[in-house]
Amino acid sequence: MSGLSRSKSPMGALVVVAVLAVGVIAPYFLSRYQIGLATQILIFGMLAMSIDILVGFTGRTSLGHGAIFGTSTYVVLYCVTQAGMSPYLAVLLGIMSATVLAAIFALLAVRTNGVYFLLLTLALGMIVWGICLRWTQVTGGENGLRGDIRPKALADYKDFYWFILALAAMVTFGIRRFVNSPFGLTLRGIRDSDSRMRSLGYNVPLHLFIGFTMSGFFAGVAGAVYAFFNNFVSPSTVALTQSVESLLMAIIGGVGTLYGSFIGASALIALQNLVSSHTERWQSVLGITFTLIMIFAPEGIVGKFRALRAKYSAKH
Amino acid sequence: MSLFQLLNGLTFAALLFVVASGFTLIFGLLRIVNLAHGALYLFGGYIGFTIATKLGSFTLGILGAMAAVAVMGFALNEGLLRFVRGFELRQVLLSLGVAFVLNDMSLVIWGGDSFTVPIPEELMGGFRVFGTFYPKYRLFVLLMGILIFIGLWVLINKTRLGALIRAGVDDAEMVEAAGINIQRVFLMTFLLGSALAGMGGVMGGAFLSLYPSADSEILVFSLAIVIIGGRGSLIGVGVGSLMVGLLNTMGQVMFPELAYFVIFGPMAAILAFRPMGLFGKAV
Structure with a gap:
């Protein structure tokens, strides 16, 4: 068991505390614009982490998580601006509808794997x-x-940043607990060989269904909260x-990390900001980045770094 | 459903068939899900539009678009996909990256306006079909769809290349072991599939018009068709195109805003009962 479970080294805990501390005091040193960027990074980091599950x-x-994420954003904005609900209730409803949507995706997707899984989630997304584009009466x-x-309570941009930071810490903790739980270990078993898990008597489709739905919940x-950050949603959010x-x-961060x-x-957000200040061709840059990463570093930056380090220490 | 709508559905299905047959051929044989297929469709349409307006010939537009898109397919296959051969997921994601670049480039070259490919004089106007007045051009698309179906059927079932393609779909390694240069067959298929996307772009560009998000729309339909029909089966593409084309048209009549949702139904049903698609073989 110990080989599979989390590293409980004091160093690791120290790093986490240090990063969190830097995160907490950061607003005192950053401009309003930079804090906005940091908030954005935290929100999309949570989304990326939900995909990493x-x-x-x-x-x-999965290529359908943008749709799950954006559905939540749509529901929150619709509930507050059109239905006049309280933002807190709207957030609950938003998360619920994303989870339900993920469950629907999951019902279909658990029957597939590999490329088919990707195609299906892409098509569903x-x-x-x-629908968001055409259903004008509801989605605008x-x-x-x-x-x-x-x-x-969150109107001030610094308060909002701290709120998102706390939320991101909680979500990270939650996802970590989830993937390291006995249930999470069965997911890893499915990743490595679903036929073996099946012959061990695990209900593979059910486990996949739960895993996908949980991932959708976090997305x-x-x-x-992206709805609170952006105060705006359009079809490009679910695109x-x-x-x-x-x-x-x-992937850049390294899958499974x-x-x-x-x-x-x-x-990616830094690159986007850098590119956007020079050219409008962000989509091309994104496409090229994606293509290059697929050719040269499919294991991501963190993964590449680990591989290089392993190579280095093997030599010395 | 009136005859007019039925014909609309059938002609749309014919266009989808042209595009999706290329997609599924590549998927079936090379195991490459080319997500840039939609972008190739859009590029083909734009190139065809440019040629047809500049030279005034629809036929040249189609031929030019097919040639140009086949060249693009060649560059994609030989220039990029070769680096990730054998890694299914990396291939798919790479082609997705290429799709993004191509889509953006088309925006740079042709702008965000929508264009309609001009059709030749002979195809303007309409016929009276059982008392319904119907545009000639769309019947031409239907005819082309049927001709291409027959052409592909003959190619796959009656020619040497077709036999190699079929054998490659079943077991590419064995074909190679039999002394066939399977890479050449792969390349031919990729070129053929890309050319079909280009052709579809021009044909579709004349009645659906071309605009920046047209590539994603056609890609979703192609995905749905492959999921319904199964990988690498010509009959599967035919049946899938008919289902998606007719359902989409029906959906547009009954609840126009949610038309997209209608193709979800058959996809879900088929995944539930036959995950490999109606005519797909288990991998």
Whole structure:
């Protein structure tokens, strides 16, 4: 068991505490714009981490998580701006609808694996996008939904950052506990060989269903607070680009590393900001980055670093 | 459903068949899910549009688009996909990255306006079909779809290349062991599949028009068709295209805003009962 369970070294705990401490005091040194970026990184880091549950720990690559994330955003904005609900209730409803949507995706997706899983989640995500684009009465079509919906308690951008930081810490902790739980270990077993897990008597489709739904729940959490952050949602939030960006974050960070998601999110969001200030061709840059990573570093930056280090220490 | 709508569904299905047959051929034989297929469709459409407006010839537009897109397919296959051969997921994701770049490039070259490929004079106007006035051009698309189905059927079932493709779908390694240069067969299939996407782009561009998100839309339909029909089966693409084309048209009539949702139904049903698709073989 010890080989599989989490590393409980004091060093690891120290690093976590240090990173958190830096995160907490960061707003005192950063500009408003930079704090906005940091908030964005935390939100998308959570989304990327929810994808990592599937990609890194279950061996299933999803291209539908942008849609799950964005559905939550849509529901929150709709509930507050159109239905006049309280933002807190709206967040609950948003997370619930993302979870239900993920469960529907999961019902179909558990029957597939490999490329088919990817194709199916892609197609399902695109259907959600198509609906958001066309169902103008509810979603506002291309114009989307807009409204200042952030609750008063979080109105200040620094307070909001701290709230997101706390949430991200909780979500990270939750996901870590989930993938390291006995149930999480069965997911890893499925990743490595689902036929073996089946012959051991595990109900593989059921486990996949639960894993996918949980992943969708966390994506929904990220999507709901994104509604507070952005105060706006349009079809591009549920579009394929969203799924691709967040998958890329998980991959850049290194699949199966969880914390890597935040590194991936930082890298991609930094790149996006850098590129956007020079050119409008972000989509091309994204596509090229994706292509290059697939050719040269499919294990991601963290993974590449680990591999290089292993190579180095093997030599010396 | 009136005859007019039925014909709309059938002509749309014919277009989908042209596009999706290329997609599934590549998927079936090379095991490559080319997510840039939609972008190739869009590029083909734009190139065909440019040629057809500049030179005034629809036929040249189609031929030019097919050639240009086949060249793009060649570059994609030989220039990029070769680095990730054998890694299914990396291939798919790489082609997705390429799709993003291509989509953005088309935006740079042709802008965000929507275009309609001009159709030749002979195909303008309409016929009276059983008392319903129906545009000639769409019947032409239907005819082309049927001709391409027959052409592909003959190619796959009656020619040497077709026999190699079929054998490759079943077991590429054995074909190679028999002394066949399977890489050449792969390349031919990739070129053929890409050319079909380009052709579809011009044909579709004349009645659905071309705009920046048209590539994703056609890609989703192609995905649905492959999921329904199964990998690498021509009959499967035919049946899948008919189902998706007709259902989509029906959906647009009954609840226009949620039309997209309608293709979800058959996809879900088929995944529940036959995960490998109606005509797919278990891998």
